[in-house]
Amino acid sequence: MCRRLCWCRRNLSSSIHSSRSSSNRFLHTSLINSNSTSSTTSSQSLLGSAHEDRDSIGSSIGTSCNDVPSFFLPFRSEWSSRNVAIFDVREERLVALLDRCASPLHLKLVHAHLLRHGLDQSNYVITKLLRTFTKLCTDMAYPRLLFRQVRWPNAFLWTALIRGYALNGPIAEALHLYGSMRRNGASPTSFTFSALLKACSAIGSVYAARGVQAHTMMLAFDSDLFVQNTLIDGYVRFGCLSDARKVFDEMPERDVISWTALIVAYARCSDMEAAQRLFNDSPHKDMVAWTAMICSYAQNAKPKEALQLFDRMCAAGVPTDEVTLVGVISACAQLGAASYAKWVHNVAEERGLDGNLVVGSALIDMYAKCGNIQEAYRVFEKMSERNVYSYSAMIVGLAMHGQSKSALEVFSCMKETDVKPNSVTFIGVLTACSHTGMVDEGRHCFTSMQDEYGILPSADHYACMVDLLGRAGRLEEAYEMIKSMPVEPHAGVWGALLGACRIHSNVDLAEIAARQLFKLEPDGIGNHILLSNIYAAVGRWEDVSSVRKMIREKGLKKSAGYSWFEAKDGRIHEFFAGDSSHPLSREIYVLLDELYEKLKILGHVPVLNSVVYDVSDDEKESILRRHSERLALAFGLLSTNPGTTIRIVKNLRICEDCHSFMRKASLVANRIIVETWRWIPTSPGFQ
Known part of the structure; x- marks a missing residue:
């Protein structure tokens, strides 16, 4: 035991000698102290030779804390001399101390005292030390040394080292270590397979992942919920949705993570039908699943579905975050729905997210695309911080x-x-x-x-x-x-x-x-x-x-042009060119005829070259009269109170004649008219 401890101290010392920081002087002294309790004088001589002034360094420890990381200061009262134990070396306190380490030097300091007090064979402490090391440093030489000093490493220590290589590389070493682990008789845990699948993802080998899955089945982990969820996540990362779905379908038990992982995967692949079916069947719907569905609907040009789902999410009492709101805001911007926009803004204020930079920027974009540039500017002005x-x-x-x-x-x-x-x-x-x-x-x-x-x-x-x-x-x-x-x-x-x-x-x-x-x-x-x-x-x-x-x-097909108007109750009314399917079609066309007569008095002349067909001028004028945006305008005038702003959204660019018509109609009707994303100049209040 003394010989092995001595070997570890020598290796630790050699790694410390390469540094010149003041923190290392404290570590050197700690190692010297640890050797003073041992019968091995050669190690003490080796460490002592690193600094000729080691006595002055040792004496400074008792009087100054400048060379010690700040989180060791609570132990200062225990310092009396070089030969007195500095720490309460119970495993729990050492592990708690590791969570507060901020650099590899701090970890080496803890390791020095771990060696001094004979905990170098504690799988529990060494596992924690190794995991912390791989988080703070990408160099795997020291973690490998930590592993080698343990005579009988358990499965958790093996897993910690495998995970370290999976994170920091070389990745292939993680898979080789698993083979060594099995040859040494250590049984893997569910966390071992999680680390292995990370390694498979890092090297981009779906075949290796399938090999890992075979081992999970061979070792009876095919019913382990954590392992199966990890497999689903791994296959999703590879883009192998069929493999992920097979794992999901064969699971004897599923939790919210299982359902959400697959819902998100289908949504990101724009397979909204499969995502919706899973979402509807899921007994567990967390915020991530709701958000994935909403954002995917918005990204796949299905704003209505996104808003309807968000309405259900709010009714179910599911909390929302900035990601959810940004998805909903995007849907509102696509739809140009002013009332929905205001509703979402109110939700953001209720959740305390209106001050969020990402949400605030999205609200500005939404209001601008909904035709309410004044409200967009108000949001901009209220932002305490802008990026x-x-x-x-x-x-x-x-x-x-x-x-x-x-x-x-x-x-x-x-x-x-x-x-x-x-x-x-x-x-x-x-x-x-x-x-x-x-x-x-x-x-x-x-x-x-x-x-x-x-x-x-x-x-x-x-x-x-x-x-x-x-x-x-x-x-x-x-x-x-x-x-x-x-x-x-x-x-x-x-x-x-x-x-x-x-x-x-x-x-x-x-x-x-x-x-x-x-x-x-x-x-x-x-x-x-x-x-x-x-x-x-x-x-x-x-x-x-x-x-x-x-x-x-x-064989090219033109996209049908259509316009829509949002009524007072929030319902969206759609109109196509020449549409007569609306319940108020008769009233709409009567109102349009009245508008045409008033516009003629104002000198409105149709821009006939907006019609590209080789037909008579009368036929061209008749075609222009039935454009979808004019039908939406007439319905807006019929269904809203005088003075209400009319906002019309169209899926295609407005033609020159309709733009001229809207400009004069706003004067006749004494209304502010917003068509798609552009202001239509009109009476007082317009620029």
């Missing part, structure tokens, strides 16, 4: 609402703080410049992005610049910028040029942009329709027919 995401959300929201001056003012305020703009911030700034035709200001911002902030312009930023130049009529300049781009232009860049060609009827550049878009997005029907519209605007009907023939040959 780049809250500033960016506010700038982008103002820009999309055409309030470019306000967006640039917020950007100026941001530059006066310590918050540095990111790439999204500059997309908002460039969009603001584009909507107001501020070409010079946009150029300056584009240049300063790299020169002042070190942000390399991406294809998205170039798309903003092309849009800025294109809207200003500088189409050739925009095209030259595309040709000189240091990055490959994506569909957004060419789409911005094509859109500008639509505004200025530049057929030649439109054909160049369209050819590129047909290569990048061969199935994108919108690009084909936009080129067809450009041909129609200049009366090139043969080319219109050619493009439409191309659409038919490719």
Whole structure:
């Protein structure tokens, strides 16, 4: 025993000699003290030679605490001399002390006293020491030394070392150690298999994971709940949902972790039907499962389902966190539902999460997309702390609402703080410049992005610049910028040029942009329709027919345009072009006819080239009258009180004629009208 203890002290000493910190001087003295109680004088001589001034160091321990970590200070009263025990060395106190260690040096200090008091063979203490070491340090040499000094390591000590290699590498060593463990007759525990599966995930070997599963079955762990949950988690990490589902189906017992792991896995893979079935069947639904379903519905463009599920979650009394709320806020933003937006905001306030930076930034984005930019700005103003995401959300929201001056003012305020703009911030700034035709200001911002902030312009930023130049009529300049781009232009860049060609009827550049878009997005029907519209605007009907023939040959289908309006009771009413299925259809069309007559008096002239069909002007006007956003507007006027803001959301961009119609309708009806994400300029109160 003395010889083995001596060997451990020598190894520990050699690792300490390499450091020059003051904490090590205390550790050296502790080791010298431990050797003074031993008959082995050679070790004492070896440790003593490390410092010629060891007597002065030893004497300083009794009078100063400067060389000792602060969490050892409660034991100072026990110090009297080098030869008096410093710690109460009961295992429980040593283990508690390990939880407070903040560095490998602190752990070595504890190890020194552990050696001194003969606890170097305690599996319990050494396991805790080894696990703590692997958390604080990635070097596995010392933990391996700790393991080797134990004559009869138990399963927990083996597992601790396997886990260390699984976390810090080399990963293969974790699997090799398991083989050694079995050859040495140690029986694995459920935690052993957890560590092994971590190693399998780290090396990306599903075959190794299946081998681990075979061992769990061979050793009768196939009914162990913890092991089976670990297997499900492991297979999910590999993307092997069929294996995970098989483990789940064969489990004799399942808990909330079992159900939640698989629900989350299906939701992340966008298999919402399978996720919903599991969710409905689950007897255990925790916050994680609810949140996964809500966020996945929002991410898969199913905002209604997300909001309905959140309503059920609140009714069930399940607590929510910021992740849940961000998912719900995203759903509200997609739906453009103002009452839902206010409800979610109230929930955030009730939960005390409205001051959360992530939630606050999401609320700004939500209100902006719901058409309530004033409320978005109120949330922004109330935030006690702002980061780049809250500033960016506010700038982008103002820009999309055409309030470019306000967006640039917020950007100026941001530059006066310590918050540095990111790439999204500059997309908002460039969009603001584009909507107001501020070409010079946009150029300056584009240049300063790299020169002042070190942000390399991406294809998205170039798309903003092309849009800025294109809207200003500088189409050739925009095209030259595309040709000189240091990055490959994506569909957004060419789409911005094509859109500008639509505004200025530049057929030649439109054909160049369209050819590129047909290569990048061969199935994108919108690009084909936009080129067809450009041909129609200049009366090139043969080319219109050619493009439409191309659409038919490719089998492309246009997404149906529809608009929706949120009623006072929170119900969403959807309308398609020419829709007559609504219970109030007769009243809707009567009201629209009345509006048309009043608008004619104000001088409204239909923008007939908004219709791309080769039909008579009367037929074109008839088609425009039945657009879905006009039906939604009429229903909004019928179903709300005078003075109420009308907010209409559409899945496609509003046509030029409808935009003109909405602008004049807001004057006639004396209402504020918000269409999709843009303010419709109107009477007092509008900019």
